[in-house]
Amino acid sequence: MDRKRSSKHDIERYARLFAERSEKVKTSAMRDMMSITDRPEVISLASGMPDTKSFPKDLLESVFVDMARHHSAELLQYTPTDGIIGVKRCIAEVMAAENISADVENILVTTGGQQAIDLITRVLVDPGDTIITEAPTYPGAVPSFLSFQAEAIQIDIDGEGIRVDLLEAELDRLDQAGITPKFIYTVPTFQNPAGVTMSLERRKRLVEIANERELLVLEDNPYGMLRYSGEPLPTLRELDGGNYVIYLGTFSKILAPGLRLGWIEGPSPVIEKCNIAKAAADLNSSGVAQYMIETYFQQADWRDWVKTASAIYKSRRDAMLAALERYFPPEASWTTPEGGLFIWATLPDHIDTTDLLTKALRSNVAFVPGAGAFLGSKPDPRGRNTMRLNFSGVPEDRITEGIRRIGEVVEEQLELWRTMTGEHRAVRTDAPADGSEESSVSFLAGRKMKRQAG
Amino acid sequence: MKVAVLKGGASLERQVSLRSGARIAEALRTSGHDVVEIDVDQGLVKNLRESQPDAAFVALHGRGGEDGTIQELLEIVGIPYTGCGVLSSTLTMDKSLTKLLLQKHGVPTPRFVSFGEAAFKSLGASDALDRIEELLGFPVVVKPARQGSALGVNFAADKSELPPAILSAFSYDESLLIEQFVKGREIAVSVLDGEALPAVEAIVRGGDFFDFESRYEIGNTDYVCPAEIETTIAQKLAAIAVETFQLLDCHGFARVDFIVPDDGEPQVLEVNSIPGLTQTSLMPMAAEAAGISFEELTQRLLATSQSRQPYPLG
Numbered sequence: 001m002d003r004k005r006s007s008k009h010d011i012e013r014y015a016r017l018f019a020e021r022s023e024k025v026k027t028s029a030m031r032d033m034m035s036i037t038d039r040p041e042v043i044s045l046a047s048g049m050p051d052t053k054s055f056p057k058d059l060l061e062s063v064f065v066d067m068a069r070h071h072s073a074e075l076l077q078y079t080p081t082d083g084i085i086g087v088k089r090c091i092a093e094v095m096a097a098e099n100i101s102a103d104v105e106n107i108l109v110t111t112g113g114q115q116a117i118d119l120i121t122r123v124l125v126d127p128g129d130t131i132i133t134e135a136p137t138y139p140g141a142v143p144s145f146l147s148f149q150a151e152a153i154q155i156d157i158d159g160e161g162i163r164v165d166l167l168e169a170e171l172d173r174l175d176q177a178g179i180t181p182k183f184i185y186t187v188p189t190f191q192n193p194a195g196v197t198m199s200l201e202r203r204k205r206l207v208e209i210a211n212e213r214e215l216l217v218l219e220d221n222p223y224g225m226l227r228y229s230g231e232p233l234p235t236l237r238e239l240d241g242g243n244y245v246i247y248l249g250t251f252s253k254i255l256a257p258g259l260r261l262g263w264i265e266g267p268s269p270v271i272e273k274c275n276i277a278k279a280a281a282d283l284n285s286s287g288v289a290q291y292m293i294e295t296y297f298q299q300a301d302w303r304d305w306v307k308t309a310s311a312i313y314k315s316r317r318d319a320m321l322a323a324l325e326r327y328f329p330p331e332a333s334w335t336t337p338e339g340g341l342f343i344w345a346t347l348p349d350h351i352d353t354t355d356l357l358t359k360a361l362r363s364n365v366a367f368v369p370g371a372g373a374f375l376g377s378k379p380d381p382r383g384r385n386t387m388r389l390n391f392s393g394v395p396e397d398r399i400t401e402g403i404r405r406i407g408e409v410v411e412e413q414l415e416l417w418r419t420m421t422g423e424h425r426a427v428r429t430d431a432p433a434d435g436s437e438e439s440s441v442s443f444l445a446g447r448k449m450k451r452q453a454g
Numbered sequence: 455m456k457v458a459v460l461k462g463g464a465s466l467e468r469q470v471s472l473r474s475g476a477r478i479a480e481a482l483r484t485s486g487h488d489v490v491e492i493d494v495d496q497g498l499v500k501n502l503r504e505s506q507p508d509a510a511f512v513a514l515h516g517r518g519g520e521d522g523t524i525q526e527l528l529e530i531v532g533i534p535y536t537g538c539g540v541l542s543s544t545l546t547m548d549k550s551l552t553k554l555l556l557q558k559h560g561v562p563t564p565r566f567v568s569f570g571e572a573a574f575k576s577l578g579a580s581d582a583l584d585r586i587e588e589l590l591g592f593p594v595v596v597k598p599a600r601q602g603s604a605l606g607v608n609f610a611a612d613k614s615e616l617p618p619a620i621l622s623a624f625s626y627d628e629s630l631l632i633e634q635f636v637k638g639r640e641i642a643v644s645v646l647d648g649e650a651l652p653a654v655e656a657i658v659r660g661g662d663f664f665d666f667e668s669r670y671e672i673g674n675t676d677y678v679c680p681a682e683i684e685t686t687i688a689q690k691l692a693a694i695a696v697e698t699f700q701l702l703d704c705h706g707f708a709r710v711d712f713i714v715p716d717d718g719e720p721q722v723l724e725v726n727s728i729p730g731l732t733q734t735s736l737m738p739m740a741a742e743a744a745g746i747s748f749e750e751l752t753q754r755l756l757a758t759s760q761s762r763q764p765y766p767l768g
Contacts, residue, residue, distance in 0.1 A: 035469050350618050355606060355625035358466065413621060416571070420580045420617040 021127070021147045037366035043402035046366040048192065048341055049393035050253050051312055059300055067295040075291040079284045082275050083109025083263070086294035091249065091263050093297070098224060099238045100247070102265050108274050111285045113222055113250035113262035117185075118144045119281065120218060120246065120264065123273040124182045125150045130174060132184040134162050136344070136373030136383055138192045138220065141185060145375070152375045153181070159335070161188055161198025164205045171213060183216040183246075188236055190223040190340025193373050193388035197338055200233050207236055210244040216270075220248045223340035225306050228314035230338035237265070246270060251293060253341070254306050259289040312392075313341065319396035320389065320403060327407030329414055330426045334389075341392040344370070346385060351413050353387045359412070365405040455487050457756060458507035458533070460524065462493035465516035466626075467602050474731040475513035481752040482511070494524070502531055509759040510535040511752075512728060516602040520728045521547035534759040538727040542703040546725040550599045550631045552702065553722075559701050561694060562721045564713070565590055566633040568599060571624050583616055586632060593635040598626035602726070609635065638715035641681050643695035644729060644737040646707045646754060650692035651740035655681035677736065679743045683714070691720055698722055706758025709737055 037046050067075060074084075082088075088104040095102040110116040117140075125131060127149035133141070135154035145152050153174075155167045167184070174181060186206070188198035198206070210217045219236040237247040246266035251259055264274055278284075296302065320343055324334050334345040347353065353369040360366060370386025391399055418425065459482070461475025462468055472493075479489045490505045492498065494514065502510070510533050512524060522544035528535045538546065545551050550568040557563060567589060573579035586594065596619035598606040606626035608619035616632075623630040640658075644651045655678045681688070695710040702708075702725060709729035714720045729737040731752075741751040 039464065350621060352618070352622055352625075355622045358605065358625050413625070416574055416624060417617065417621055419574050419578075420583070420620065422580075 021149050037361065039364075041364050042361065043365045043394060043398050043405070045389045045391070045394065045399070045402050045406075046368045047390055047393045049390070050257060050341070051309060051392060052256055052258070054308065054312060055256065055305065059296075063292060063296050063299055066299065067291045071291045071295075075287045077287060079287040079290060081279045081284050082271075083107070083285065084287070084290050084294065087261070087290045090293055090297045090302075091265070094225075094249065094254065094302070095237075095247070095265065097303070098221075098235050100235060100265075102242075102247075106242070106265055106268055106271050108264045108271050108278065109285050109290065110262045110264060110278065111282060112257070112260040113220065113248055113252060114140060114144075115278070115281070115285075116248040116250075116262050116264045117141050117218075117220070119274045119277045120183070120248075120270075121145060121148045121150065122277050122281075123270070124216070130179050130181045132167070132170070132181045133375070134186055134191065134194075136193050136370060136386070137185065137375070138187055139368070139372040140192075141220075142372070142375060145185075150182070154375055157191070157194060157196060159196055161191070161196055161202050162186055162206065164202050164209065167206070168209060171209070171215075181215060183218050184210070185218045185220065186236070187220045187222075189221055189233070190226065190337050190342075192223070192340070193342055193368065193370065194344040195335040195337030195340055195342045196344075197230075197233065203233065203236055203239055207240045207245065210240065215244060217245045218248060219245050222248075222250045222253050225254050226310050226313060226341070227339035228310060228317060242267065253309075254302065255293070255296070259286075259292065261285055261289050261293060310339075313339075316391040316394070316396055316399055317343070319399045320391040323400045323403035323407075327404045329407070329411055331414065332410065341390055343389045343391060345387050345389060347387070347410060348414070348417075349385050350417055351410065352384050354384070356387075356406075356409060356413060359409040360406055363405040363409060365402045367406065455509060455756070456505070456507045457482055457487045457489050457509050457511050458502060458505055459489060459491045459511045459513055460494050460498075460519070461491060461513045463495070463514050463518050465514070465518050465602075466605060467515035470603075470730055470732060471513055471515045471519065474515070474735070477748070478511055478513050478731055478752050478755075481749045482756065485749050485753055487756075494519070499527070499531060502533060507533060509533065509756060511756060511759070512536050513731060515728055515730065517547075517600065520602060520726070521600060534762070536755050536759045537706045538704050538708060539762055542705060542708075543727050545702050546704070546708065546727040547600050547602075548629075549597060549724050550629065552725055553631070555701060556698065556722055559697075561698055561701065562719045564634045564636045564721050564723070566631045568629060568631040569620075571628040571630075574620075574624075583613070586616065587613060590632065590634040595633050595635050596620055596623045597631050597633065598623045599629040599631055601626040636713045636715055636721055638713045638718075638721075639681075639683075641683070641691060641712045641714050641720075642709055642736045642740075643691050643712065644707065644709045644740045645695050645699045645704070646741070646746075646751075647758070648696065648699065650695045651737070651746075652680035652743040653683065653688055653691055654679040654736045654740050654743075655683070656736075677739060679736075679739045687714065687720065694720060694722065698725060705762050707737070707755060 037044050087109055088107045091107050092102045092104055110119060121144045125148045129150055130153060131145060131150045132153050132155060134157045137154060153170060155170060156163050188203060190197055217236055221235060237245045246264060248264055250262035321336060331348045332345055334343050337343060354371060357369055368388040370383035370388060374383040459475050459479045461471050463471060475491060479491050482489050492501050510528055512519060512535050514520060514524060518524060520543060522540045525535065525540045525543050529540065553563045553566055569579055593609060593611045596608050596610055606623045608622050610616050610619045640656045642654050657676045657678065659676055691712060698710050699708055704727065709726045711723045712720045713723055729735060731738055738748055738751060
């Protein structure tokens with residue numbers, strides 16, 4: 001007898017109607033669990049939130065008043081799909097601060113950096129096309145990649161960013177199979193989630209690879225301006241001169257995420273296609289937000305807030321690093337970011353950070369388990385013992401207390417593990433880490449960097 | 455009737471509970487009830503005193519909501535509530551207690567052992583792990599004793615896979631069980647007012663069979679209702695479900711989850727005193743197959759608040 005599927009029940013009824021691409025993006029118990037991290041009693045090191053509390057209120061007020069006086073009709077109106085010229089000029093100014101001379105013609109204003117990723121994927125990727133990302137990669141980009149049914153290949157990163165040697169080997173392999181990846185997605189500076197920065201040597205090599213092989217690179221650079229130590233490095237876009245690198249920017253971290261404004265800068269044929277796709281998606285980004293940016297850039301030096309915010313984040317980063325050193329066990333390692341918002345910590349293999357999060361939540365502290373930054377077929381064991389820690393959204397004393405609580409639950413897990421396996425407690429040593437044992441997903445390189453800095 | 459739908463809370467199943475709660479509230483309003491929805495937190499008792507409901511519809515899952523905690527509180531504040539009382543909520547939330555009771559009364563359930571975290575921490579329980587092979591045989595499934603979702607449930611194919619599985623389970627509860635893995639069809643029977651509803655079979659088709667979490671993602675599991683099983687088996691499942699319901703002192707409704715081996719007796723895995731009531735949940739599916747609409751189901755579930763024996767307070 002044939003199996004009859006229940007045809008009456010709601011979920012079955014709708015399930016038949018869902019597009020294949022919507023099935024690729026799944027809910028999970030873990031994602032549901034994250035919803036309880038936003039209770040007020042929880043110290044959340046899980047968000048990616050910049051600090052908005054310290055933004056000068058009188059400046060904000062005067063910007064709102066001014067733009068309402070001078071642009072009320074325009075800001076209430078539809079605006080051009082690619083963005084108003086005033087905002088494009090602001091974007092060119094921000095990019096100039098990164099040593100990039102951008103033509104306003106090649107800029108598309110988007111609704112946040114997130115839409116930039118979504119539009120690019122939409123115009124470049126057919127179902128089954130291959131794309132390349134870092135491992136770990138920005139978890140927020142994953143739903144876009146999956147919903148356009150991209151086959152994502154992840155290339156490991158270490159303390160110097162993406163492993164270009166592994167990338168080349170993979171590109172050779174793909175080439176032999178007759179596959180051209182549609183793009184290489186990277187966050188080279190203060191990466192989300194790992195916090196690491198691609199070295200100059202690798203930047204140059206990556207740009208060379210893109211030119212030699214005629215491949216597009218998506219350089220996602222939300223955090224580049226937020227540097228707290230070390231010397232600035234040229235962007236991929238600067239090194240490439242605009243041939244194969246598409247630059248994704250955002251006002252979220254240099255001003256405020258509430259505006260939902262970002263941009264794509266790239267070769268004009270790509271921008272034109274993205275423009276058409278954007279018209280379909282939302283016609284235009286908020287006129288209110290665009291006029292606000294234009295007015296803000298007229299009234300104030302946008303670098304001032306970047307400086308203020310950077311000073312706040314630097315001190316929070318330092319507090320987190322000090323707390324990690326004090327409260328995390330010797331078996332743990334972590335990256336020492338020179339900027340951005342995140343530290344990436346790696347625990348011993350047998351600690352699953354999704355499980356650990358449950359225990360941590362009982363101690364009212366939250367982080368993001370690393371597993372979501374890896375896209376392998378389930379269950380992808382990579383990253384199971386890693387976590388992303390945000391230091392921008394919480395003041396120093398809360399950071400210290402949060403790390404103390406996480407350290408405590410990690411120690412509990414380790415103690416239990418030792419009783420089951422008879423392993424001995426590890427001892428922290430200041431001897432350099434043994435490079436021969438360097439595993440590709442661990443961030444021993446980051447750890448070494450930390451020692452040098454200390 | 456004025457009904458307070460209690461939902462949300464801080465358990466790991468908060469999201470499912472919010473969805474169940476919203477759907478129930480909508481159905482109750484359709485049936486003409488005056489509904490207040492309460493996302494339970496520190497203000498719960500004050501909230502209930504202010505809104506003065508005639509009954510509380512408990513749409514909470516997992517810790518705090520399904521384990522007797524809220525039921526106890528509702529007894530104390532004197533508000534009639536839906537479903538299982540304090541004793542049965544406490545029993546069914548704990549898989550080990552449930553199975554011990556079933557074993558005692560001869561209801562088939564897979565062989566198991568249970569451990570408390572304290573046994574590992576201070577009584578050298580690790581040294582007893584070598585007995586698992588002899589007592590249960592591999593493979594086994596390691597589960598937190600009191601955790602409603604698939605989180606922390608892990609498969610162990612041999613002895614070397616026990617420590618990580620145990621570590622995982624103890625992340626969710628200080629007590630766990632190691633259960634013999636029984637291969638078979640997964641069938642759930644919901645009991646409503648002491649009578650069994652049609653069985654629902656869950657068939658895993660996508661994801662990794664042994665990754666318990668991925669099985670519950672939409673699209674990885676098909677549900678067939680009524681389950682396509684022989685009448686004799688269906689009758690047997692219904693009888694065991696009702697017996698289990700009574701043994702555990704359940705009231706109103708509950709869902710009994712079975713594993714049915716190809717050759718052998720159906721075995722009870724666990725009992726849920728507050729089964730999910732979302733669009734993807736099994737009990738509404740079973741009710742629909744029995745010709746009970748969602749509105750009617752919520753009405754009948756609500757009525758269970760009026761028929762419970764009062765708590766023997768002083």
